[in-house]
Amino acid sequence: MRMVDIIIKKRNGEALSEEEISFIVDGYVKGDIPDYQMSALLMAIYFRGMNLEETINLTRKMAYSGKVLDLSGIPGIKVDKHSTGGVGDKTTLVFAPLIASMGYPVAKMSGRSLGHTGGTIDKLESIPGFKTSMKDEEFIKQVKEIGIAIVGQTEDLVPADKKIYALRDVTGTVDSIPLIASSVMSKKIASGSDVIILDVKVGKGAFIKDINSARELAKIMVGIGKGFGKRIVAVLSQMDQPLGFAVGNSLEIVEAIETLKGGGPKDLKELIVTLGVETLKLIGDYKNEDEAKDKILEHLNSGKALLKFREMVKAQGGDVKIIDDYSPLLNAKVQKEIYSLEGGYVEDIDAHKVALSVMALGAGRDKKEDKIDLSVGIRLYKKVGDKIEKNEPIVTFYANEVERLKKAQEIFKEAIKIGNKKKDPLPIVLDIIS
Ligand code: URA
Numbered sequence: 001m002r003m004v005d006i007i008i009k010k011r012n013g014e015a016l017s018e019e020e021i022s023f024i025v026d027g028y029v030k031g032d033i034p035d036y037q038m039s040a041l042l043m044a045i046y047f048r049g050m051n052l053e054e055t056i057n058l059t060r061k062m063a064y065s066g067k068v069l070d071l072s073g074i075p076g077i078k079v080d081k082h083s084t085g086g087v088g089d090k091t092t093l094v095f096a097p098l099i100a101s102m103g104y105p106v107a108k109m110s111g112r113s114l115g116h117t118g119g120t121i122d123k124l125e126s127i128p129g130f131k132t133s134m135k136d137e138e139f140i141k142q143v144k145e146i147g148i149a150i151v152g153q154t155e156d157l158v159p160a161d162k163k164i165y166a167l168r169d170v171t172g173t174v175d176s177i178p179l180i181a182s183s184v185m186s187k188k189i190a191s192g193s194d195v196i197i198l199d200v201k202v203g204k205g206a207f208i209k210d211i212n213s214a215r216e217l218a219k220i221m222v223g224i225g226k227g228f229g230k231r232i233v234a235v236l237s238q239m240d241q242p243l244g245f246a247v248g249n250s251l252e253i254v255e256a257i258e259t260l261k262g263g264g265p266k267d268l269k270e271l272i273v274t275l276g277v278e279t280l281k282l283i284g285d286y287k288n289e290d291e292a293k294d295k296i297l298e299h300l301n302s303g304k305a306l307l308k309f310r311e312m313v314k315a316q317g318g319d320v321k322i323i324d325d326y327s328p329l330l331n332a333k334v335q336k337e338i339y340s341l342e343g344g345y346v347e348d349i350d351a352h353k354v355a356l357s358v359m360a361l362g363a364g365r366d367k368k369e370d371k372i373d374l375s376v377g378i379r380l381y382k383k384v385g386d387k388i389e390k391n392e393p394i395v396t397f398y399a400n401e402v403e404r405l406k407k408a409q410e411i412f413k414e415a416i417k418i419g420n421k422k423k424d425p426l427p428i429v430l431d432i433i434s
Contacts, residue, residue, distance in 0.1 A: 003027065003037045010044040018057045025061040025160050035167060042164070042173040050178035052220065058178065059224050062186035065160035069136060069192035071107055074144050077283055078105050080193035081275070082184055084217075085117035087205035087351040087358075088242035092120045092150065093256035094264070094272050094300075095197075097308035099279055100148035101299050107143045108150045109157065109191050113364050113372065114169060116205070116355035118252070121152045126250035126374035128328055130318035146311045158190050175207045177217045185224045195282050196225050196232040197275050202430060203240035205351025211236065211430060218433040231282040236431040237271055241349040241384050243428075244268040248363045248377010250329040251398060257323055260306040267383070267428040273297065274429045332375045332398035334405060343390040344418045346382045353415035354378070360408040361399050376400055378412070385425035388418060 001023045010016060016024075024041065027033035050058065071078050079099050083089055096106045110120035121132045132152045134142075142149040153162075161183050168174045188196050198221055201207075202214040218234035225232030237243075244265040246255040258264045259272070273296055280292040299305045306323070313320050322328055358364065362373035379396045382388055394416065399405035 003033050003041070007037060007040050007044060010041060010048055013048045015051050016054050021054065021057045021061055025058070025065055028163060029065050029160050038164070038167055039171045042168055042171055042176075042179065045179060046173045046176045049176075052223065055178040055181055055220060056224055056227060058182040059185045059189070062158055062160040062164070062182055063189040065186075066158055066190070067136075067154075067156045068190045069107070069157070071140065071143075071192040073140060074105050074107065076103065076105050077195055078107055078143075078193040079195045079197070079279060080106070080108060080188055080191055081197040081199065082188055083199040084180060084184065084201050085115075085207060086201040086239045086243055087117065087355040088244050088247040088252065089118055089201070090123060090244065090246070090252040090256040091199060091268065091271060091275065093123065093253065093309075094259045094268070094305070095275055096148055096150055097260065097312060098272065098276060098296065098299055098305040100146075100312075101304045101308040102280075102295065103147070104195075104279075104283060105143050106148045107139065107191065107193060108148075109153045109187070110150055111153065115174070116352060116359060116364060118247070118249070118364070120150060122372060122374065123249045123252050124150060124318075126253055126329060127313060127318040127322055130313060131316045142315050146308075146315055148308060148312045149316070150312065153187070158186050161186050177213060177220065180207065181217055181220045181224060185221050188225065188230070189228050194231060195279060196230050197279050198222070198232065198234040199271070199275060200234050200236045201239035202236055203238055203351060205242065205355055206239040215431060215433065218431075222433055233278045233282060233432065233434040235271070235275055235278060235429060236433070238426050238428050238430055239351055240426055242351045242354050242380065243271065245380045246377065247354055247358045247380075248361070248398060249372070249374040251377040251379055253322075254326045254329050257306070257309070257326070260300065260309050261303070262301040269300075270428050272300075274432075278432060278434070329375075330398070332400055334397070334399045334402070336397045336399065336405065337393050338395050338397070338409070338412075339391045340388050340394050340418060341390065342418055344388060344420050345422050346384050346386045346388055346416070347419045347421060347423050348417040349380065349382075349384055350415045353411060357408045357411040357415060360411055361397065361404050362401070373400055376404075378408075383425060385423045
């Protein structure tokens with residue numbers, strides 16, 4: 001078999017066989033297939049797509065390209081969650097302890113920020129001392145003992161995705177439905193949980209910009225999950241504006257803790273409740289949606305979910321004092337509040353541009369090896385549809401360098417539109433695919 005023939009086949013719009021997909025994944029992981037040939041193939045897939053059978057074969061081959069976690073030693077129904085990537089997306093930080101506090105083990109391997117989207121692991125690392133890497137045995141032991149662990153993906157889990165994703169990121173081939181589906185689902189299958197909740201982000205700040213493509217992606221991922229015997233659901237959620245008010249690693253930890261204390265932004269809370277209800281429906285322990293929702297709200301409002309978060313922070317070596325005193329998380333040198341020059345209504349807060357502004361402060365990566373500043377970011381005061389008075393605060397910038405702050409402010413100006421038209425608030429949950 002020759003890689004060039006496979007590239008030509010896909011370039012011409014033909015479907016690849018299981019053998020050809022095996023050849024590609026094995027060859028690329030081993031280093032026999034060079035980046036330039038893999039890049040050409042990824043671009044051909046980007047334009048020509050893949051049918052369901054090819055996507056399933058690619059997912060399976062990637063999932064088993066490294067070690068597959070065996071969680072069978074942990075009693076109970078194990079839950080995992082994945083977001084396709086957003087701006088201000090701190091959902092896992094609330095969702096995981098919430099579900100674990102109800103007695104369902106959450107064994108979660110998360111990613112770092114890449115491109116303009118944030119990553120849970122970077123956010124957690126802004127908690128002083130918090131350890132995000134551990135051996136598989138330690139990870140399983142912690143989930144057994146306290147019902148939750150959130151760690152970075154180990155090197156030997158889905159090495160094919162690590163290599164292919166890094167190449168997609170620099171070849172303009174991230175936003176391809178079969179490539180996203182196989183990337184996400186290979187990791188979920190290798191991570192070994194029984195129940196999988198997918199949060200498919202749609203909008204300006206997401207990889208998928210339109211609802212029809214998001215539905216197609218969700219249906220494919222749900223289909224793949226079911227094919228592997230998983231209980232799975234996908235929630236499509238709006239990512240035209242950032243989720244919640246905080247964007248930036250340590251600031252998002254604060255917002256997540258506020259939500260675990262029963263407060264937090266309305267959109268974040270609504271999304272978490274929806275994801276929670278869908279999880280409980282898959283598990284099947286509650287009579288109906290109302291009962292499931294009541295249970296979730298009770299765990300958020302009574303502090304039970306917060307207690308689970310506290311246990312996790314302690315178990316992973318983090319400083320639990322930050323839960324009661326946020327000051328170590330709000331320690332950027334400069335905090336600059338910006339006020340509205342006019343009164344009116346907020347018509348747009350472009351999540352992608354907000355992300356670029358926060359990246360200009362130093363909170364994100366352009367390349368995998370870039371170091372990021374965990375203490376910088378922004379806190380918004382308004383959402384789309386809100387009324388704003390002249391001289392009311394719109395945003396606070398948390399910065400460590402004046403030059404970066406200037407650049408971030410310039411970009412942010414383009415992100416927000418204030419006008420005379422009263423706009424309806426943006427719905428957060430757009431669809432559910434099961
Ligand atoms: N998240 C992933 O894990 N993979 C993708 O391809 C896109 C988002």
